Amino acid sequence: MDQLQQQVEGLNLNAIAEFPNCFPDVNPLDVYRAHLSNVLTEITGVDKNIIYPALSWTQSLDKGDLVLAAPALRLPKGGPKPDQIVQEWAAKFPENDPLFEKPHVHSYFMSFFFRGAPLVSSILPTILQKGHKFGTNPSLGLKDPKDPSKGQKKIIVEFSSPNIAKPFHAGHLRSTIIGGFLGNLYEGAGWDVTRINYLGDWGKQYGLLALAFEKFGDEKALEQDPINHLFQLYVRINTEMTEEKEQIAKRKEAGEDVTEAEANSLDEQARRYFKKMTDRDEKALAMWKKFRDLSIVRYKQTYARLNIHFDEYSGESQVSESDMAHIGHQLEEKKISKEDNGAQLIDFSELVPGKEGKRLEKPLVRKRDGTALYLTRDISELLARHAKYNFDKMIYVVASAQDLHLKQLFKIIELLGHKDIADKCQHINFGLVLGMSTRKGTVKFLDDILRDVADKMHETMRKNEDKYNQVENPEAVADVLGISSVMVQDMTGKRINNYTFNMDQMTSFEGDTGPYLQYAHARVCSIKRKAGLSDEEIASADFSLLTEPHAVNIVRLLAQWPDVFSNTLRTLEPTTVLAYLFKMTHALSSSYDVLRIMGSEPAVLKARMALYEAAHIVLGNGMRLLGLSPVERY
Ligand code: ARG
Known part of the structure; x- marks a missing residue:
């Protein structure tokens, strides 16, 4: 101003x-x-x-x-x-x-x-001065915009939430990318953000997994590569269990007495093991806790590659049984749930009028054996989070395959008398990724995908030997480029759209891809290196020398960035940012021949450098908001 x-x-x-x-x-x-x-x-x-x-x-x-x-x-x-x-x-x-x-x-x-002149001479110094902060608006997250002492609004972003011992699939990848971005977005808007990973780490299958480890587990393999080792055990024991079930069924058909076989079956053993876990039997829990802790260590390494951290590793296991019992009573008392053959279910068609009631179906909240379900745990967890954080908003980043689940969850919270809390919750959903596979076959883990894409980028980089030799740590750069490829492809369309995972397309330098965006960023960086001016020199430029339409147009785009940021808070779509960044890169690439640096008079060179530096700042800010690590050179 x-x-x-x-x-x-x-x-x-x-x-x-x-x-x-x-x-x-x-x-x-x-x-x-x-x-x-x-x-x-x-x-x-x-x-x-x-x-x-x-x-x-x-x-x-x-x-x-x-x-x-x-x-x-x-x-x-x-x-x-x-x-x-x-x-x-x-x-x-x-x-x-x-x-x-x-x-x-x-x-x-x-x-x-x-008008060009006043625009250029006001926007460029603002960007140079605000730097990394340009575009963000910390007052949006104030409880009272007129009185900052009242503090920031609180938001919980729950995302990623993979299931231990099971594949980290495309749904988890998208949740991770979108959730990471939303956390950054709200932080830039001045909210107090807490990132929660709600792990799938509870249920009978974790009793089964512990059995598998007792039978054919390997301490060393577990320490070295917990994610893969646990997955192998999981696959092996599930195959055995299925075979066993089939055998028992056959014997039963043949009229044999299978009572003993059933009592000793893997399924029954797993049930008993899990029962011990829910009863907080220390020995049973120790094994499970080790699986969980080792998996988290591994997840953290992968998340770090994606610039993501969590404030809390919560999970289905962390939900208190007594809380659930208490809520169970409330559901019964308020006649929200009803008994059905020994189980408890919620028949929404009797509670919510019209089509909506039918659409919400009839979910179970307690099984006949008294155990809780995924939905029951979510109800308890939501209320516990509200008690703990007193949030102003909570976002669940979960695939649209779980639309119904989250609708049921929010409705139950409302029926329990907490409409105020339900209204603060939002499901951010997204479509499927089709055909996700590595070059060796179908993908199981995120790490495999990232390794594969990084290898591909490394090959491409090697093709330009001169440039390759100048890059300090090519493996690390290839890793970043690979990650950018995956993320940009994911963020190109609207969240709700399905898209096809296409390794060749995402790693290409042609079109609006991750490598192209990184290239555009590295190119403005290289201009700065070549010009060799300090930030002070750049800031003292005479902006009135930037009169060419190309220069003014770049500034017009740069001026939009704070608007794009606040608009993104409305759309909550990464593509809002990405589409803008590609517009910027196109305007930049068509200006390099016109607005040359090398060979220009010193004053003009300085002014153009200020323009490119401002573009560098905005590109970097946008990329970081999306969760990308802008590279300086490649
Ligand atoms: N672990 C779940 C899955 O992989 C996702 C959890 C989503 N969050 C929730 N609060 N239910 O399907």
Whole structure:
């Protein structure tokens, strides 16, 4: 805001009244919108508080920077037609406005273009000065925007949540990518973020796994590679169990007495083992705890490669049995659940009127043997989290295959009398990844995929020997590029869309891919290295030398970044950020030939360097928001 005031004569900042959602200190475009609203109020007589929110973005730069549709101003009926009135308004728009050129008119739209010089000389210093913070807006997460001492709003993001001893499948990968991004997003918006990993680590199958380890487990293999070893045990014991079941069924058919066989079966042993676990038998729990702890150590290593950490490794095992018993009583007392053949279920069609009640089906909350289910644990866990964190919002990042499960969960919380809590919860869902496989076969674990993609990127890098030799740690760079490939492909479409995992496409340098985005970032970095100017020198540039349309257009895009950030808080879609970043990279790549650095006069070189440095900052900020690690060179 100061920058604009210093640079733009005639800009009446006092007239930039307090608009709601106007943050002139973090978003320079808010100053533009406020100023324009004031000017248009004079011309149209419409309240500026109606104009301000009606100023919208354009699809592309050739359509202007802001656009106003006359019907959005709720004009009184019976007056001139919107097409005609915008003509009149445009004619009255001041010739010498400090920030805007005279508007263009098309049908009932008025499009506004920023004047180049004031834009360039206010946006670039703002970006250089704010650096990593440019775009974020910490006041959005304040409990009371007018009184920061009241503190930040609290959000829980639950994501990733794989199941121990089972494959870390595509659903977990997407949850990890999207959840990591959402955590960063809310942090940038000033919320107090807690990241929770809700592990699948409880149930009869973990009793079975312990049995498997007793039979054919290997201490050493477990320590070295817990994820794979446990998975092997899991597959082996499940195969044995299935065979055993078939045999027993056959003998039964043949009229044999199978009572003893059933009592000694793996299934029954697993049930007994798990019973001991729920009774908190120390010996039974020790084994399970070791599996869990070792798996978490491994998960943490993989998450670190993806720039992700969790504040809490919770999980189905952590849900208290007594809490669940207590909630069970409440469900019965309030007649939410009912007995059915010894079990307890919730028949939503009797509780929720109309189609919705039918759609919610009839989930079980207690089995006949008294044990709890996935849904029961989620009910307890949700309430326990609310008691522990008193959150303002909680997000569950879970595949859309569990849409029904989460709808049931939120509805039960509401029926229990906690509509306020249910309203704070949101399911962020996403579609399937089709055909995910490594080059050697179908994929089981995330690590296999990441290794494979990194190998592929390493091969590609080696093809350019000169460049390859300049990269300090090519393996590490290949790893980052591989991860970027996977993540960018995942974030390209809307979350709800399914997509096909395509290794060749994602690792290509052609098109809007991860490697291309990294290349664009590395390229602006290399310009800075070659120019050899310090940050102080760059900041002292004479911005008025940047008059070429290519330069102004890049600045127009850079100016949008804070808006893109706040819009992303509305869409909660990684693609909102990604699409913007690719627009930036395209504008940059078409400008390198026009806005040369090498061979330019020192003053021009410095000004262009300031432009590229600002682009470097915004690209990096966007990439980090998505969870990517921008590379400096490759
Ligand atoms: N572990 C579950 C699965 O792999 C996902 C957990 C989702 N979160 C939840 N609170 N239910 O399907």
